[in-house]
Amino acid sequence: MNDQAVDRAGKHDCATLSDAMDRLGIEGVCRGIKPRDHAFRLCGRAFTVRYIPIDVLAPGNVGDFVDDLPAGTVVVLDNRGREDCTVWGDIMTQLASHKGLAGTVIDGACRDVDLCLKLGYPIYSRSYSMKTGKDRVQVDATGVTVEIGGALVRPGDILVGDADGVVVIPSERADEVLALADEIATAENAIREAISQGMSLRDARAKFRYHSLQTRRP
The missing domain is CATH 4.10.810 (Virus Scaffolding Protein; Chain A)
Structure with missing residues (x-):
């Protein structure tokens, strides 16, 4: 389905969109979130996931939500900026690329960076490492408001990423x-x-x- 707002947003770089939001008093910059390759670019609507530390009494899982996402979605993962464990790796990258997702944005760390570079699948994150998030964090909620680099991201907001980083455009103020x-x-x-x-x-x-x-x- 054609999404005219996403198409329009994709024609601009992040600096221009940030300037527009400055004029409106909107904090749209995801500070500290950078592309794993400066050639990456993403644009699409957000599917949000919030992580919390593992509950030893009632452990959850790191999530199989990618199965259910349509092409063009930007996966937005709030791991509270943690860099001591990852919430995205090569299997998720492979599936996301195969399904035609627009990219992944993480306030935290990813791993298996070589595959996203090989496939050209855009990943933006605070850092990268190799230590798994399994038995360390679990999905707390999906489809909720999350915070990515100081900017609030709600389901359906538009995210744009380029070599400078990521901005989020609130859906109700996109026009x-x-x-x-x-x-x-x-x-x-x-x-x-x-x-x-x-x-x-x-x-x-x-x-x-x-x-x-x-x-x-x-």
Whole structure:
């Protein structure tokens, strides 16, 4: 099914989307979450998972949720920034790639990085390591609001990732964020064209109101 908001978001880089959200006063940057390959790019709607430390009295599992996800989904895993154990590895990467998921975003660590690089499957995480999350963490809930690098992510929010990191666009504000992103991108492209034609950077920025593009407005 065509998702016009996702298609529009995918045409912008994270810097432009971040600038648009700055102007609206939205905290959309997932701080500290970086791509395992700078060539990776992702864009899609979030499926969220929250992890907690293992309950020794009633242990759960790390989750088989990938089985049920449709193509184009971004898997968003909140492991509270833990870097001492992983919540995503090669088997999940293989299945996610096969199913055509848009990528995985983790506030925590992944492992088996070589396979995501080989398959070109986008993984964004706080770090990577090799120690399993089995018997250390378990799924607490899916389809709930989670926190990724200081930004709240709810089911259905739009995530965009590129070489700079990941931003999250609240679904109910997507239209206004994307309208501003279009405006900012148009102005910045005009500045680039003007300086390529010999205009000074100072004059080009003044002409196209560069210094007010990201300024929050009352």
